Amino acid sequence: MSNSGTTLYLADLDRTCRFLRLPQIFSTCMSFSLVADMGIHRGYIGNWFMSIWCFCCAVTLIILTIELRRLPSEFPFFWYLSNTYACYSALLCLSASIIYSITYVQFLPYGPYQDRAIAATAFSCIASVFYATEVVKMWERSKIYKTSCYVLTMPGLLKVLETFMAGIIFAFISNTSLYLHQPALEWSVAVYSICFIPAALAILLNLGKWKCRLPGPFPLFQLVLSLLSVLLYISALVLWLLYQFNEEFGGHPQQSSDGDCRDELTYDMCTWDQRLAVAILTTINLLIYMTKLGYWACQVSVETKALPRVS
Template sequence: MSNSGAALYLADLDTTCRFLRLPQFFSTCMSFSLVADMGIHRGYVGNWFMSIWCFCCAVTLIVLTVELRRFPSEFPFFWYLSNTYACYTALFCLSASIIYSLTYVQFLPYGPHRDRAIAVTAFSCIASVFYAMEVVKMWERCKIYKTSCYVLTVPGLLKVLETFMAGIIFAFISNTSLYLHQPALEWCVAVYSICFIPAALAILLNLEQWEYRLPGPFPLFQLVLSLLSILLYISALVLWLLYQFNKEFGGHPQRSSDEDCKDELAYDMCAWDQRLAVAILTAANLLVYVTELGYWACQVSVETKALPRVS
């Protein structure tokens, strides 16, 4: 970011604080408070997402305080961290709204607890909208003030999606009983970790354009990395589906065939539900990597054509 661009950017932060930070804080605070007040009726899913809304609420308050006290000028990377946080939080609140309603709200009996859970979902959706609005406004500012932010570019957003979905997968496979009994499933967990690390590093490398310190061209490096990630994710998807849902490999093709799901409350995600969620997220993240491969292939092709020809 240039000095003039940074000055204009920081001068415009008050508007963001006034029109976006406060609704973000209020919405996440309401979601957290309503779930916390449900007591024992919130279930495992409610506890999980309550921690997410609590984290978003706390961090948003910290960001708001920093911006109102004009501290961003003392922290050169604050603008980058703020944009990255907004991208991730918009995805977290949106996914929390969807999963919470599908696995919890619809199974609650009609009454005050169901009404409260519906209100929680509504506030979470509102929060995701305000965080998404912040991402859009940041992107517009980057164009107006001629500044740059990696997470607001196409490859940056793809990296955010890759790391976000990998993070959700890690949350589901925190139940080690899903994979410790089978080496093939342990390989799947290793794939998720192996692919997550370089994706997260790519975001960090672009913090101060550190990608230019790599020994080779950054697009070519990302192209090879995307191809390797695709191959690894294909192997993980095939093995996960075979060993989790194919009866011949010890899997459970139907939810009713899984003993762990028979004694569970309807609004709690049993082992079979978690297996299915990991399979869906693996397939979705594979599509993101394929999209990224296409993007970097185009970039490498353009750079190759721009090279001077030797007669």
């Protein structure tokens, strides 16, 4: 795309996204403020998601300040970072709304604290909608002006989902008592790290336009990497399910069998719930990797068919 086309694209995108910044800031700020005002009643889960809402609010405010000073026109790479941030923010606020309501809000007694928690969840949902709207608008503008951004493509969005799910898994397994007692579970944790690193590097390579520096064709490289990731995640999921939920391997098949979950509500997820959350997230990420494997298999197949046949 020409320099004039790039300038028009950035100017149009600047006007489009700027109208979304204020409701994004307001929604995340309200979620943060409502939970912060709960004091000791917010618990570990409340502190965790309060930090997420605070982060999204602060970064969005910084982005808006940069846009108002018209610096993005001088640094087009800023928009790639902004696109990536919008994708992750939409997922962060959406996950915060879901996890916070499931693991915390419904267990609060009726009263002002539950009302504030429900309001915080509602504002988090609203914020996720505005961030998702920004992603859609950026995708529409990229089609109109025929510009490209990796995170707005199918493989880019899958990478974002992979790294995001892995990030949530890392948050749950920060409780080392879940796996340090069993080498098989330590392997599962190692798999999460092994698969996360190349996924994060792929996003950086594409954002920096460095994918041409990889050895061999890029689709073939991604196909092999996806296949390896699928196999690793299958092993991690099988071992996690066996050693966490099968009594023969020392697991706890039911929540009631876990002594840590017998206590009264302490505004935290008990150990069994954390094990279940990791299992669910691992399954979701495995499905994402399988989807990516199918995508790159199709791409390699198309490129192979396009090669000239030697008679």
